[in-house]
Amino acid sequence: MTSLSSFLAKWTTTVIVLAALAASAGLIVHGDIAHTLNTAALVSLGALPMLRVIALAVSWARAGDRRYSAAAVMLMSLMAVGVLLVAVWR
Amino acid sequence: MADVARDVLIIALAFTTSTVGSLGGLGGAILLVPLLTFGDMTIAEAAPLGLVSVIAGSVAAGRTQLRDGAVNHRFAVVTELGATAGVIVGVVLAGSISDRVLTYFLATLALLAAGGGAIRKGVRWKPDASLGADSIGEHHGSLSGVYRLNDQPVPYQPTRMGLGVSLMTIAGVVTGLAGVGGGFLKTPLSSEVMRLPAKVAAATSTFTIGLTASTALLLMAIDGRVVVSDSALVVIGSLVGGTLGSRLQRYLSPPVVRRATALVLTVIAVVLVVRA
Numbered sequence: 001m002t003s004l005s006s007f008l009a010k011w012t013t014t015v016i017v018l019a020a021l022a023a024s025a026g027l028i029v030h031g032d033i034a035h036t037l038n039t040a041a042l043v044s045l046g047a048l049p050m051l052r053v054i055a056l057a058v059s060w061a062r063a064g065d066r067r068y069s070a071a072a073v074m075l076m077s078l079m080a081v082g083v084l085l086v087a088v089w090r
Numbered sequence: 091m092a093d094v095a096r097d098v099l100i101i102a103l104a105f106t107t108s109t110v111g112s113l114g115g116l117g118g119a120i121l122l123v124p125l126l127t128f129g130d131m132t133i134a135e136a137a138p139l140g141l142v143s144v145i146a147g148s149v150a151a152g153r154t155q156l157r158d159g160a161v162n163h164r165f166a167v168v169t170e171l172g173a174t175a176g177v178i179v180g181v182v183l184a185g186s187i188s189d190r191v192l193t194y195f196l197a198t199l200a201l202l203a204a205g206g207g208a209i210r211k212g213v214r215w216k217p218d219a220s221l222g223a224d225s226i227g228e229h230h231g232s233l234s235g236v237y238r239l240n241d242q243p244v245p246y247q248p249t250r251m252g253l254g255v256s257l258m259t260i261a262g263v264v265t266g267l268a269g270v271g272g273g274f275l276k277t278p279l280s281s282e283v284m285r286l287p288a289k290v291a292a293a294t295s296t297f298t299i300g301l302t303a304s305t306a307l308l309l310m311a312i313d314g315r316v317v318v319s320d321s322a323l324v325v326i327g328s329l330v331g332g333t334l335g336s337r338l339q340r341y342l343s344p345p346v347v348r349r350a351t352a353l354v355l356t357v358i359a360v361v362l363v364v365r366a
Contacts, residue, residue, distance in 0.1 A: 009156040038322035
Protein backbone atom coordinates (compact mmCIF):
# COMPACT_ATOMS: atom_id res chain seq x y z
CA MET A 1 0.00 0.00 0.00
CA THR A 2 1.38 3.45 -0.95
CA SER A 3 1.84 6.08 1.74
CA LEU A 4 -1.01 8.14 0.24
CA SER A 5 -3.41 5.17 0.31
CA SER A 6 -2.29 4.41 3.86
CA PHE A 7 -2.89 8.04 4.90
CA LEU A 8 -6.32 8.12 3.22
CA ALA A 9 -7.31 4.72 4.69
CA LYS A 10 -6.31 5.89 8.19
CA TRP A 11 -8.35 9.09 7.94
CA THR A 12 -11.29 7.26 6.39
CA THR A 13 -11.29 4.76 9.27
CA THR A 14 -11.15 7.58 11.85
CA VAL A 15 -14.08 9.41 10.23
CA ILE A 16 -16.12 6.18 9.92
CA VAL A 17 -15.65 5.37 13.62
CA LEU A 18 -16.49 8.92 14.72
CA ALA A 19 -19.53 9.12 12.41
CA ALA A 20 -20.81 5.71 13.53
CA LEU A 21 -20.39 6.69 17.19
CA ALA A 22 -22.12 10.04 16.67
CA ALA A 23 -25.03 8.49 14.72
CA SER A 24 -25.44 5.69 17.30
CA ALA A 25 -25.33 8.15 20.21
CA GLY A 26 -27.89 10.26 18.33
CA LEU A 27 -30.28 7.29 18.47
CA ILE A 28 -29.96 7.00 22.23
CA VAL A 29 -30.22 10.64 23.31
CA HIS A 30 -32.98 13.07 22.31
CA GLY A 31 -33.55 16.73 21.48
CA ASP A 32 -30.88 19.21 20.43
CA ILE A 33 -27.99 16.95 21.43
CA ALA A 34 -29.30 14.17 19.14
CA HIS A 35 -29.72 16.68 16.29
CA THR A 36 -26.17 17.97 16.77
CA LEU A 37 -24.70 14.45 16.87
CA ASN A 38 -26.63 13.33 13.77
CA THR A 39 -25.61 16.48 11.90
CA ALA A 40 -21.96 15.93 12.86
CA ALA A 41 -22.12 12.35 11.52
CA LEU A 42 -23.64 13.55 8.24
CA VAL A 43 -21.28 16.49 7.71
CA SER A 44 -18.14 14.46 8.47
CA LEU A 45 -19.15 11.69 6.04
CA GLY A 46 -20.36 14.11 3.35
CA ALA A 47 -17.16 16.17 3.42
CA LEU A 48 -14.84 13.15 3.25
CA PRO A 49 -15.02 12.40 -0.54
CA MET A 50 -14.30 16.06 -1.36
CA LEU A 51 -11.44 16.22 1.16
CA ARG A 52 -10.06 13.05 -0.46
CA VAL A 53 -9.87 14.78 -3.86
CA ILE A 54 -8.17 17.81 -2.27
CA ALA A 55 -5.65 15.49 -0.53
CA LEU A 56 -5.01 13.74 -3.86
CA ALA A 57 -4.44 17.07 -5.66
CA VAL A 58 -1.94 18.21 -3.00
CA SER A 59 -0.17 14.84 -2.87
CA TRP A 60 0.14 14.57 -6.66
CA ALA A 61 1.39 18.18 -6.92
CA ARG A 62 4.06 17.47 -4.29
CA ALA A 63 5.12 14.31 -6.14
CA GLY A 64 5.47 16.28 -9.40
CA ASP A 65 2.43 14.66 -11.04
CA ARG A 66 1.15 18.05 -12.18
CA ARG A 67 -1.17 16.80 -14.95
CA TYR A 68 -3.35 14.75 -12.60
CA SER A 69 -3.08 17.33 -9.81
CA ALA A 70 -4.47 19.90 -12.25
CA ALA A 71 -7.23 17.44 -13.24
CA ALA A 72 -8.21 17.05 -9.56
CA VAL A 73 -8.31 20.85 -9.08
CA MET A 74 -10.39 21.15 -12.27
CA LEU A 75 -12.81 18.53 -10.94
CA MET A 76 -13.31 20.36 -7.64
CA SER A 77 -13.76 23.66 -9.53
CA LEU A 78 -16.29 22.05 -11.89
CA MET A 79 -18.25 20.67 -8.92
CA ALA A 80 -18.23 24.09 -7.23
CA VAL A 81 -19.47 25.72 -10.46
CA GLY A 82 -22.14 23.02 -10.77
CA VAL A 83 -23.39 23.60 -7.21
CA LEU A 84 -23.50 27.38 -7.75
CA LEU A 85 -25.19 27.04 -11.13
CA VAL A 86 -27.87 24.65 -9.90
CA ALA A 87 -28.43 26.69 -6.70
CA VAL A 88 -28.94 29.87 -8.78
CA TRP A 89 -30.99 28.05 -11.48
CA ARG A 90 -33.53 26.94 -8.86
CA MET B 91 -42.99 0.61 19.32
CA ALA B 92 -44.01 1.50 15.76
CA ASP B 93 -41.24 4.13 15.72
CA VAL B 94 -38.65 1.55 16.77
CA ALA B 95 -39.86 -0.88 14.06
CA ARG B 96 -39.67 1.92 11.47
CA ASP B 97 -36.12 2.83 12.57
CA VAL B 98 -34.98 -0.81 12.44
CA LEU B 99 -36.53 -1.21 8.98
CA ILE B 100 -34.69 1.88 7.64
CA ILE B 101 -31.37 0.59 9.07
CA ALA B 102 -31.99 -2.88 7.56
CA LEU B 103 -32.88 -1.50 4.12
CA ALA B 104 -29.82 0.79 4.13
CA PHE B 105 -27.60 -2.12 5.19
CA THR B 106 -28.90 -4.45 2.45
CA THR B 107 -28.80 -1.95 -0.41
CA SER B 108 -25.33 -0.65 0.58
CA THR B 109 -23.94 -4.20 0.74
CA VAL B 110 -25.21 -4.93 -2.77
CA GLY B 111 -24.25 -1.45 -4.02
CA SER B 112 -20.64 -1.50 -2.84
CA LEU B 113 -20.13 -5.08 -4.07
CA GLY B 114 -20.54 -3.99 -7.69
CA GLY B 115 -19.74 -0.25 -7.37
CA LEU B 116 -23.32 0.61 -8.28
CA GLY B 117 -24.36 2.57 -5.19
CA GLY B 118 -27.56 1.55 -3.46
CA ALA B 119 -29.78 4.60 -3.89
CA ILE B 120 -31.54 3.36 -6.99
CA LEU B 121 -32.72 0.35 -4.93
CA LEU B 122 -33.16 2.08 -1.54
CA VAL B 123 -35.29 5.00 -2.73
CA PRO B 124 -38.09 2.87 -4.30
CA LEU B 125 -38.04 0.52 -1.27
CA LEU B 126 -38.48 3.45 1.13
CA THR B 127 -41.42 4.76 -0.92
CA PHE B 128 -43.27 1.45 -0.36
CA GLY B 129 -43.72 2.72 3.23
CA ASP B 130 -44.97 6.16 4.23
CA MET B 131 -42.25 8.19 2.48
CA THR B 132 -42.55 10.25 -0.68
CA ILE B 133 -39.78 10.19 -3.31
CA ALA B 134 -38.84 13.76 -2.29
CA GLU B 135 -38.27 12.55 1.30
CA ALA B 136 -36.52 9.32 0.29
CA ALA B 137 -34.11 10.86 -2.27
CA PRO B 138 -31.80 12.57 0.29
CA LEU B 139 -31.68 9.31 2.27
CA GLY B 140 -30.61 7.54 -0.91
CA LEU B 141 -27.75 10.01 -1.27
CA VAL B 142 -26.74 9.56 2.39
CA SER B 143 -26.73 5.80 1.79
CA VAL B 144 -24.45 6.18 -1.25
CA ILE B 145 -22.02 8.45 0.63
CA ALA B 146 -21.84 6.25 3.76
CA GLY B 147 -21.55 3.05 1.69
CA SER B 148 -18.86 4.64 -0.49
CA VAL B 149 -16.81 5.86 2.48
CA ALA B 150 -17.12 2.54 4.34
CA ALA B 151 -16.13 0.51 1.26
CA GLY B 152 -13.32 2.99 0.55
CA ARG B 153 -11.42 1.95 3.66
CA THR B 154 -11.03 -1.68 2.50
CA GLN B 155 -10.58 -0.72 -1.15
CA LEU B 156 -7.79 1.76 -0.28
CA ARG B 157 -5.98 -0.88 1.77
CA ASP B 158 -6.28 -3.32 -1.16
CA GLY B 159 -4.95 -0.72 -3.64
CA ALA B 160 -8.08 -1.35 -5.73
CA VAL B 161 -9.03 2.30 -6.36
CA ASN B 162 -7.44 4.06 -9.35
CA HIS B 163 -7.80 7.72 -8.29
CA ARG B 164 -6.26 9.16 -11.46
CA PHE B 165 -8.73 7.23 -13.60
CA ALA B 166 -11.53 8.38 -11.26
CA VAL B 167 -10.59 12.06 -11.53
CA VAL B 168 -10.24 11.98 -15.34
CA THR B 169 -13.53 10.16 -16.00
CA GLU B 170 -15.37 12.17 -13.35
CA LEU B 171 -14.45 15.40 -15.19
CA GLY B 172 -16.59 14.19 -18.10
CA ALA B 173 -19.35 12.76 -15.90
CA THR B 174 -19.64 15.92 -13.77
CA ALA B 175 -19.76 18.18 -16.83
CA GLY B 176 -22.51 15.92 -18.17
CA VAL B 177 -24.46 15.99 -14.90
CA ILE B 178 -24.44 19.82 -14.87
CA VAL B 179 -25.77 19.91 -18.45
CA GLY B 180 -28.36 17.24 -17.56
CA VAL B 181 -29.60 19.08 -14.45
CA VAL B 182 -29.91 22.34 -16.42
CA LEU B 183 -31.83 20.54 -19.20
CA ALA B 184 -34.01 18.56 -16.73
CA GLY B 185 -37.67 18.54 -17.76
CA SER B 186 -36.96 18.81 -21.50
CA ILE B 187 -37.45 15.05 -22.00
CA SER B 188 -40.44 13.09 -20.71
CA ASP B 189 -39.72 11.17 -17.48
CA ARG B 190 -41.25 8.04 -18.96
CA VAL B 191 -39.02 8.05 -22.05
CA LEU B 192 -35.98 8.74 -19.88
CA THR B 193 -36.80 5.93 -17.46
CA TYR B 194 -37.19 3.39 -20.26
CA PHE B 195 -33.92 4.63 -21.77
CA LEU B 196 -32.14 4.16 -18.41
CA ALA B 197 -33.65 0.68 -18.02
CA THR B 198 -32.43 -0.24 -21.53
CA LEU B 199 -28.90 1.02 -20.69
CA ALA B 200 -28.91 -0.99 -17.44
CA LEU B 201 -29.95 -4.14 -19.34
CA LEU B 202 -27.29 -3.59 -22.03
CA ALA B 203 -24.66 -3.12 -19.31
CA ALA B 204 -25.90 -6.26 -17.55
CA GLY B 205 -25.68 -8.23 -20.79
CA GLY B 206 -22.18 -6.94 -21.55
CA GLY B 207 -20.87 -7.98 -18.14
CA ALA B 208 -22.64 -11.33 -18.03
CA ILE B 209 -21.67 -12.49 -21.54
CA ARG B 210 -17.92 -11.91 -21.22
CA LYS B 211 -16.02 -14.97 -19.95
CA GLY B 212 -12.76 -15.29 -18.01
CA VAL B 213 -10.36 -12.64 -16.73
CA ARG B 214 -8.96 -9.98 -19.09
CA TRP B 215 -5.77 -9.10 -17.17
CA LYS B 216 -3.43 -11.89 -16.06
CA PRO B 217 -1.20 -12.05 -12.94
CA ASP B 218 2.48 -11.15 -13.40
CA ALA B 219 4.78 -13.26 -11.18
CA SER B 220 7.66 -10.83 -11.66
CA LEU B 221 5.81 -8.12 -9.70
CA GLY B 222 6.08 -7.89 -5.93
CA ALA B 223 3.37 -6.99 -3.41
CA ASP B 224 4.85 -3.46 -3.16
CA SER B 225 3.85 -2.82 -6.79
CA ILE B 226 0.11 -2.86 -5.89
CA GLY B 227 -1.52 0.50 -6.60
CA GLU B 228 -1.71 3.13 -9.31
CA HIS B 229 1.27 4.48 -11.25
CA HIS B 230 2.71 8.00 -11.06
CA GLY B 231 1.82 10.11 -14.11
CA SER B 232 -0.25 7.36 -15.75
CA LEU B 233 -3.67 5.71 -15.64
CA SER B 234 -2.16 2.23 -15.40
CA GLY B 235 -1.76 0.28 -12.18
CA VAL B 236 -1.50 -3.07 -10.46
CA TYR B 237 -4.22 -4.71 -8.38
CA ARG B 238 -4.34 -7.79 -6.18
CA LEU B 239 -6.21 -10.89 -7.38
CA ASN B 240 -6.00 -14.02 -5.18
CA ASP B 241 -2.88 -12.52 -3.55
CA GLN B 242 -1.17 -12.15 -6.94
CA PRO B 243 -0.26 -8.76 -8.49
CA VAL B 244 -2.12 -8.14 -11.76
CA PRO B 245 -1.00 -5.22 -13.98
CA TYR B 246 -3.62 -3.37 -16.06
CA GLN B 247 -3.78 -0.46 -18.49
CA PRO B 248 -7.10 1.24 -19.30
CA THR B 249 -7.71 1.76 -23.01
CA ARG B 250 -10.14 3.71 -25.26
CA MET B 251 -10.11 6.63 -22.79
CA GLY B 252 -11.41 9.13 -25.37
CA LEU B 253 -14.46 6.99 -26.12
CA GLY B 254 -14.89 6.12 -22.44
CA VAL B 255 -14.82 9.72 -21.18
CA SER B 256 -17.22 10.73 -23.99
CA LEU B 257 -19.64 7.98 -22.92
CA MET B 258 -19.16 9.00 -19.25
CA THR B 259 -20.18 12.53 -20.23
CA ILE B 260 -23.31 11.21 -21.96
CA ALA B 261 -24.01 9.01 -18.90
CA GLY B 262 -23.65 12.16 -16.78
CA VAL B 263 -26.19 14.02 -18.94
CA VAL B 264 -28.64 11.11 -18.67
CA THR B 265 -28.24 10.76 -14.89
CA GLY B 266 -28.49 14.54 -14.45
CA LEU B 267 -31.70 14.60 -16.52
CA ALA B 268 -33.19 11.67 -14.57
CA GLY B 269 -31.95 12.73 -11.12
CA VAL B 270 -30.38 9.34 -10.35
CA GLY B 271 -26.85 8.36 -9.36
CA GLY B 272 -24.71 7.08 -12.21
CA GLY B 273 -22.99 4.12 -10.55
CA PHE B 274 -24.93 1.57 -12.56
CA LEU B 275 -23.61 3.15 -15.76
CA LYS B 276 -20.10 4.12 -14.60
CA THR B 277 -18.97 0.66 -13.48
CA PRO B 278 -19.91 -1.15 -16.75
CA LEU B 279 -18.43 1.69 -18.84
CA SER B 280 -15.15 1.49 -16.90
CA SER B 281 -14.87 -2.29 -17.14
CA GLU B 282 -16.37 -3.04 -20.55
CA VAL B 283 -15.40 0.06 -22.60
CA MET B 284 -12.19 1.26 -20.89
CA ARG B 285 -11.21 -2.28 -19.89
CA LEU B 286 -10.49 -1.65 -16.23
CA PRO B 287 -10.49 -4.90 -14.19
CA ALA B 288 -13.98 -5.53 -12.70
CA LYS B 289 -12.76 -5.09 -9.11
CA VAL B 290 -10.86 -1.88 -9.88
CA ALA B 291 -13.86 -0.55 -11.84
CA ALA B 292 -16.20 -1.30 -8.92
CA ALA B 293 -13.84 0.24 -6.32
CA THR B 294 -13.16 3.33 -8.45
CA SER B 295 -16.85 3.80 -9.21
CA THR B 296 -17.68 3.45 -5.50
CA PHE B 297 -15.36 6.41 -4.84
CA THR B 298 -16.75 8.61 -7.64
CA ILE B 299 -20.42 8.00 -6.79
CA GLY B 300 -19.68 9.09 -3.20
CA LEU B 301 -18.22 12.30 -4.57
CA THR B 302 -21.22 13.00 -6.81
CA ALA B 303 -23.67 12.13 -4.01
CA SER B 304 -21.89 14.56 -1.61
CA THR B 305 -22.41 17.39 -4.09
CA ALA B 306 -26.07 16.47 -4.64
CA LEU B 307 -26.69 16.17 -0.87
CA LEU B 308 -25.23 19.65 -0.36
CA LEU B 309 -27.80 21.00 -2.84
CA MET B 310 -30.63 19.17 -1.03
CA ALA B 311 -29.39 20.50 2.33
CA ILE B 312 -29.52 24.05 0.88
CA ASP B 313 -33.15 23.29 -0.06
CA GLY B 314 -33.84 22.08 3.52
CA ARG B 315 -34.80 18.58 2.35
CA VAL B 316 -32.45 16.58 4.60
CA VAL B 317 -34.04 15.00 7.73
CA VAL B 318 -31.03 14.38 9.97
CA SER B 319 -32.69 11.85 12.32
CA ASP B 320 -33.62 9.51 9.43
CA SER B 321 -30.25 10.18 7.78
CA ALA B 322 -28.44 8.98 10.91
CA LEU B 323 -30.31 5.65 10.68
CA VAL B 324 -29.19 5.29 7.06
CA VAL B 325 -25.61 6.19 8.07
CA ILE B 326 -25.52 3.31 10.57
CA GLY B 327 -26.96 0.73 8.14
CA SER B 328 -24.88 1.87 5.17
CA LEU B 329 -21.57 2.04 7.05
CA VAL B 330 -21.97 -1.61 8.05
CA GLY B 331 -23.33 -2.61 4.61
CA GLY B 332 -20.56 -0.79 2.72
CA THR B 333 -17.89 -2.47 4.85
CA LEU B 334 -19.44 -5.91 4.32
CA GLY B 335 -19.88 -5.41 0.55
CA SER B 336 -16.25 -4.36 0.05
CA ARG B 337 -15.02 -7.38 2.10
CA LEU B 338 -17.18 -9.75 0.04
CA GLN B 339 -15.78 -8.16 -3.13
CA ARG B 340 -12.26 -8.99 -1.92
CA TYR B 341 -13.02 -12.73 -1.77
CA LEU B 342 -15.10 -13.09 -4.95
CA SER B 343 -13.56 -13.78 -8.37
CA PRO B 344 -13.97 -11.15 -11.15
CA PRO B 345 -16.48 -13.31 -13.12
CA VAL B 346 -18.60 -13.69 -9.96
CA VAL B 347 -18.46 -9.91 -9.34
CA ARG B 348 -19.47 -9.32 -12.97
CA ARG B 349 -22.38 -11.79 -12.76
CA ALA B 350 -23.56 -10.36 -9.43
CA THR B 351 -23.37 -6.86 -10.93
CA ALA B 352 -25.30 -8.03 -14.01
CA LEU B 353 -28.01 -9.49 -11.75
CA VAL B 354 -28.33 -6.24 -9.76
CA LEU B 355 -28.41 -4.21 -13.00
CA THR B 356 -31.29 -6.40 -14.22
CA VAL B 357 -33.14 -5.81 -10.93
CA ILE B 358 -32.51 -2.06 -11.33
CA ALA B 359 -33.95 -2.15 -14.88
CA VAL B 360 -37.08 -3.92 -13.58
CA VAL B 361 -37.42 -1.43 -10.68
CA LEU B 362 -37.13 1.48 -13.13
CA VAL B 363 -39.80 0.07 -15.45
CA VAL B 364 -42.15 -0.73 -12.53
CA ARG B 365 -41.73 2.84 -11.20
CA ALA B 366 -42.46 4.27 -14.66
